[in-house]
Amino acid sequence: GENVEQHPSTLSVQEGDSAVIKCTYSDSASNYFPWYKQELGKGPQLIIDIRSNVGEKKDQRIAVTLNKTAKHFSLHITETQPEDSAVYFCAAQNAGGTSYGKLTFGQGTILTVHP
Amino acid sequence: DAGITQSPRHKVTETGTPVTLRCHQTENHRYMYWYRQDPGHGLRLIHYSYGVKDTDKGEVSDGYSVSRSKTEDFLLTLESATSSQTSVYFCAISFTSGRVMNEQFFGPGTRLTVL
Numbered sequence: 289g290e291n292v293e294q295h296p297s298t299l300s301v302q303e304g305d306s307a308v309i310k311c312t313y314s315d316s317a318s319n320y321f322p323w324y325k326q327e328l329g330k331g332p333q334l335i336i337d338i339r340s341n342v343g344e345k346k347d348q349r350i351a352v353t354l355n356k357t358a359k360h361f362s363l364h365i366t367e368t369q370p371e372d373s374a375v376y377f378c379a380a381q382n383a384g385g386t387s388y389g390k391l392t393f394g395q396g397t398i399l400t401v402h403p
Numbered sequence: 404d405a406g407i408t409q410s411p412r413h414k415v416t417e418t419g420t421p422v423t424l425r426c427h428q429t430e431n432h433r434y435m436y437w438y439r440q441d442p443g444h445g446l447r448l449i450h451y452s453y454g455v456k457d458t459d460k461g462e463v464s465d466g467y468s469v470s471r472s473k474t475e476d477f478l479l480t481l482e483s484a485t486s487s488q489t490s491v492y493f494c495a496i497s498f499t500s501g502r503v504m505n506e507q508f509f510g511p512g513t514r515l516t517v518l
Contacts, residue, residue, distance in 0.1 A: 289462070294445070314481035322506060331407075331493055332446070377445055383504040388453045389434050389497045390461065391507060393445035 292380050294394025299387040300369050302402050309397045311378035320383040321354060321361045322391070326375045328367040335376075336363070339383070368401045373400070407510035408428045409494050417517045422481040424513050426494030428474075434497040435477040436507065437461075439471065439490040446493060452477055484517045491515070 291314040301307050319340035324332035326381075338345045338352045338361065345352050349368075354361040365372055378394040381387065406429035416422050417488050426435060434453055438446040446460030450469040466488060468480045481488055491514050495507040 292445075297443075320504065324509075329512075331511050333509070334506045337506060368501070381504065387504075388451060389499075389504040389507065390448055390451060391446075392438070392462075393447070394439075395443055395445045 290318055290380055290382075290392040292392050292394040294378050294397060296397060297395065298400070299400045300400045300402065303368060303370060305368055307363075307365045307368050307372070307399055307401075309363045309376055309378070309399075310375060311362070311380075311394050312358075312361060313380040313392075314359065315380070315382065316356075316359065317382045318380040318392075320381040321352070322379050322381070323350075323352060323363050324377045324379065326377065326396075328374075332377060365399075368399075370401050370403050373399055373401045405497055407494060407508060409492075409510040409513050411513060412511065413514045414423065414492065416484050417518050418485055419483050422484050422515065422517075424479045424492055424494075424515070426477045426479070426510060427456075428477075428496050430496060430498075430508075431474055432496040432498040433474075434499075434504075435471065436495040436497070437479045438493045438495065439463065439469075440490075440493060440512075441490050449479065449492075481515075486517050489515060489517045 322337035326332040330364040378393040436451045437449040452458045452471045494510040497507045
């Protein structure tokens with residue numbers, strides 16, 4: 289089955305700096321890659337996603353890049369703010385066939401943005 | 404939380420007792436999932452459902468069973484709770500647009516402690 293590795297496990301930055309979180313996946317059939325943000329005591333919330341027919345996607349201060357050949361994808365947050373502090377998860381999915389939308393998650397990254 | 408409620412939100416139980424967690428959605432989505440979240444493991448899929456009475460096992464299904472007798476409810480049962488099942492449990496829902504799987508929306512979670 290799919291295996292997703294996420295690094296780093298913790299990331300500490302100063303407000304205004306950029307943050308980058310990287311994930312690798314093992315199953316070449318995976319074609320959908322969402323990123324979730326989880327605040328303390330809440331469920332994960334989707335912040336951005338990318339499908340395998342696209343190499344990069346941007347939404348304001350957040351961007352995701354995908355390298356299908358190398359089987360890795362990354363989350364980039366620019367101009368970080370204290371409210372960006374949270375746990376971030378990457379995930380991979382085979383969005384077609386009989387996978388029924390099952391997601392395989394990375395281990396999570398605790399991002400701390402210091403004012 | 405995208406019309407998803409989980410009950411109870413917190414539960415403390417003793418080893419060997421049965422426990423049932425409930426996930427209720429108001430979105431009429433076809434797909435429902437149960438995940439558990441543990442430090443260092445991200446979220447791992449326990450069971451999922453692709454329709455009423457249609458369920459299947461995920462990555463960590465041992466010791467768990469599920470039932471879905473109507474679209475809006477997905478129940479997770481720990482037949483005989485063990486301390487290793489102490490975790491935070493998340494329900495998620497999703498739907499398709501044509502043949503494309505859409506994002507998963509997560510509930511607020513249930514914190515279960517097995518003493």
